[in-house]
Amino acid sequence: MGYLRIRSRHQPFEVAALAMAPVCGGLLLLLGGRPTSVRMAMPVPIQIGWELGLVLVGVGGLLGILWPGRLATGLGIELASVVVFGTISGMYTMALLVVSGRQAIAAASFSTALAVGSLWRAAQIAIDLRRLAQASQCIAVEPAEGGVP
Template sequence: MGGRPLTLATGRHPFEVSTLLAALIVGVALQLGGAVTPRSVSTAMPPTIQTVWAIGLIVAGAVGLIGLAWPRTALLAGLALELAGVAVLGAAATMYSIALYAVSGAQAIAAGGFVSAVAIASWWRWVQIILDLRRLGRAADVGETMDVPLLLDGDR
């Protein structure tokens, strides 16, 4: 075997899984009328954007979870789906954070702090996946993909 092991930061972390699942459930509840749109969202966003936001939650959750569950034998496809899911989640959480602070100011510190943390974590994961995809691409360019052991951080 050739060079150093190629280690990727995998998803499937309980925080990521639970956040994507929550996004899916909340988005579906909002779209089916099982949940009331938060006041900050209905005040700060026009109706069309509210619908896009709720559908974004559904897409983020569904696509992200599919990416996490994707077979490891097709790692690039799974990472691409996870990347799309966390990007949409990051956008939706960022939109909600802005709406919370725009409408409620300092009163939004509790809810806004948690939603902002989800946005930051989503963008952070997005960067990790981009870096992992670059590492895989460089290994493929060098022709080492078959000679370099691939370690997923959950496999240690």
């Protein structure tokens, strides 16, 4: 097996998006000022879940990136966060398009890019976790001189 290459976990766009998510979710929860598209397209429990999801994915994603322990654990936490972040972003895109149609093309394009980027990062992390698992299976213990393993 060749070199084990794990993609950098300090990707500035991902970190910025994950850092902003709990700020947005927290402000939405505290101020109660939901976007019209969200109010019209989602039932209230889903709206609250969407806002809480923003807080949780931001905090969870940053925790995964900064995880001080095992690399696989941090990557797993980050993976879960970016998958949910992509889903939440996609929910917002759908709400925008359903309620506002073509008038929401610009906003929907940005939230779609966030969803696609999140899911792309999730695929990268899944590949890295697979490589890490394969590398851990390839580690062989060399016998001591004249000894048996």
